[in-house]
Amino acid sequence: xxxxxxxxxxxEQIAIKDVKNDILKAAKSLFAxxxxxxxxxxxxxxxxxxxxxxxxxxxxxxxxxFYALFEPLDRNFKNMTYDLTVAEKALRxxxxxxxxxxxxxxxxxxxxxxxxxxxxxxxxxxxxxxLPSWQQLRSILEAGxxxxxxxxxxxxxxxxxxxxxxxxxxxxxxxxxxxxDQDITSExxxxxxxxxxxxxxxxxxxx
Amino acid sequence: xxxxxxxxxxxEQIAIKDVKNDILKAAKSLFAxxxxxxxxxxxxxxxxxxxxxxxxxxxxxxxxxFYALFEPLDRNFKNMTYDLTVAEKALRxxxxxxxxxxxxxxxxxxxxxxxxxxxxxxxxxxxxxxLPSWQQLRSILEAGxxxxxxxxxxxxxxxxxxxxxxxxxxxxxxxxxxxxDQDITSExxxxxxxxxxxxxxxxxxxx
DNA sequence: GATCGTTTTGAACGATCGTTTTGAACGATC
DNA sequence: GATCGTTCAAAACGATCGTTCAAAACGATC
Numbered sequence: 001x002x003x004x005x006x007x008x009x010x011x012e013q014i015a016i017k018d019v020k021n022d023i024l025k026a027a028k029s030l031f032a033x034x035x036x037x038x039x040x041x042x043x044x045x046x047x048x049x050x051x052x053x054x055x056x057x058x059x060x061x062x063x064x065x066f067y068a069l070f071e072p073l074d075r076n077f078k079n080m081t082y083d084l085t086v087a088e089k090a091l092r093x094x095x096x097x098x099x100x101x102x103x104x105x106x107x108x109x110x111x112x113x114x115x116x117x118x119x120x121x122x123x124x125x126x127x128x129x130x131l132p133s134w135q136q137l138r139s140i141l142e143a144g145x146x147x148x149x150x151x152x153x154x155x156x157x158x159x160x161x162x163x164x165x166x167x168x169x170x171x172x173x174x175x176x177x178x179x180x181d182q183d184i185t186s187e188x189x190x191x192x193x194x195x196x197x198x199x200x201x202x203x204x205x206x207x
Numbered sequence: 208x209x210x211x212x213x214x215x216x217x218x219e220q221i222a223i224k225d226v227k228n229d230i231l232k233a234a235k236s237l238f239a240x241x242x243x244x245x246x247x248x249x250x251x252x253x254x255x256x257x258x259x260x261x262x263x264x265x266x267x268x269x270x271x272x273f274y275a276l277f278e279p280l281d282r283n284f285k286n287m288t289y290d291l292t293v294a295e296k297a298l299r300x301x302x303x304x305x306x307x308x309x310x311x312x313x314x315x316x317x318x319x320x321x322x323x324x325x326x327x328x329x330x331x332x333x334x335x336x337x338l339p340s341w342q343q344l345r346s347i348l349e350a351g352x353x354x355x356x357x358x359x360x361x362x363x364x365x366x367x368x369x370x371x372x373x374x375x376x377x378x379x380x381x382x383x384x385x386x387x388d389q390d391i392t393s394e395x396x397x398x399x400x401x402x403x404x405x406x407x408x409x410x411x412x413x414x
Numbered sequence: 415g416a417t418c419g420t421t422t423t424g425a426a427c428g429a430t431c432g433t434t435t436t437g438a439a440c441g442a443t444c
Numbered sequence: 445g446a447t448c449g450t451t452c453a454a455a456a457c458g459a460t461c462g463t464t465c466a467a468a469a470c471g472a473t474c
Contacts, residue, residue, distance in 0.1 A: 054453090
């Protein structure tokens with residue numbers, strides 16, 4: 001589109017190619033609802049309103065559209081650290097930031113869930129995105145065990161438990177999607193998950 | 208193959224068609240590892256060691272192979288009830304039987320997980336299999352809330368939390384499949400999940 | 415051993431997949 | 445205004461998808 005409105009090309013950043021963004025937006029939506037394999041390039045281009053050839057032209061193939069979706073997410077997750085001197089608080093912060101991100105980018109998180117479940121061949125290249133946060137969670141849990149504020153036998157199971165709660169508990173109803181639409185803020189959602197993780201269904205007062 | 212070893216045809220039950228069973232076995236394995244869409248009929252028949260046309264001939268199509276996988280599971284889940292007068296025990300029993308089934312049929316459960324995550328178009332016909340157990344869980348949780356032994360705000364989130372823990376916490380490590388192979392019995396696994404569900408990571412003595 | 419229905423085979427079908435090709439349209443530079 | 449590289453649209457590409465078909469092979473019955 002017509003960039004460079006007389007100025008130096010410095011504002012190029014905000015006006016880059018509509019087409020690439022349109023494809024990415026359509027891909028995010030389609031991959032989330034129909035999965036990667038379930039989405040065809042033609043559906044993608046139809047939804048994006050661009051010609052069929054442009055996926056290959058701009059991205060070099062369907063796969064690269066997928067990977068391009070997670071590049072910003074990769075950058076976001078790189079520089080996250082938590083204070084391990086108080087593991088309990090670190091875990092709360094971890095959950096909170098995860099839930100908040102989930103509210104900001106529900107489709108990306110949903111795609112990640114699908115790919116994890118499918119053990120898709122694309123996971124290899126997604127490890128950069130996923131591994132850091134899982135390792136941070138693992139560190140937090142191990143610190144909490146030493147601290148005595150967190151209890152578990154197997155770190156592996158504990159990590160999976162927390163991740164499972166993060167991923168699953170906030171989902172809409174799988175089978176009665178009608179009765180979903182529970183409007184809660186990301187802060188409320190985070191509190192909910194935190195209580196599940198720390199106390200399960202135990203009917204004790206939460207501190 | 209040669210059935211009817213001189214007797215009446217009464218033992219037919221154990222000797223039914225090799226081909227159909229071979230296809231089902233191959234399908235269970237392939238669908239679990241590569242997903243339904245990721246599996247081709249040709250791979251299926253190769254693995255089963257049968258000719259390409261036999262999937263359509265015996266089952267009438269790839270889809271019907273999929274549904275046939277869950278017919279026995281459907282029958283199993285129909286007649287399950289739990290004593291709701293003691294919801295806490297009912298929930299423990301529910302979790303235990305789920306975990307045990309998970310150990311008996313890990314591939315079927317894994318396929319179900321995938322289909323749920325994908326919100327696949329096949330879920331409609333799988334509702335017969337899935338809905339009953341989810342509704343039972345829901346009933347148990349609601350009974351427990353009345354009883355005062357189980358605490359939560361939204362039934363929906365609570366159901367998802369329990370299911371997420373059941374499904375996720377026992378998974379092998381998604382990203383380091385090497386360090387999996389944690390050999391625990393289904394009884395131990397059930398105990399683990401029960402503790403997660405009831406107490407989370409809370410470092411309190413379990414009763 | 416001829417005849418029947420059932421099961422299996424190999425080849426082919428039309429449809430659709432992701433990708434490539436061709437050439438026109440565009441804006442920038444000289 | 446001619447020429448350049450970039451961007452886009454239409455058509456076509458080979459490959460592969462799930463399924464079907466005609467004929468061969470099989471087992472049971474007469």
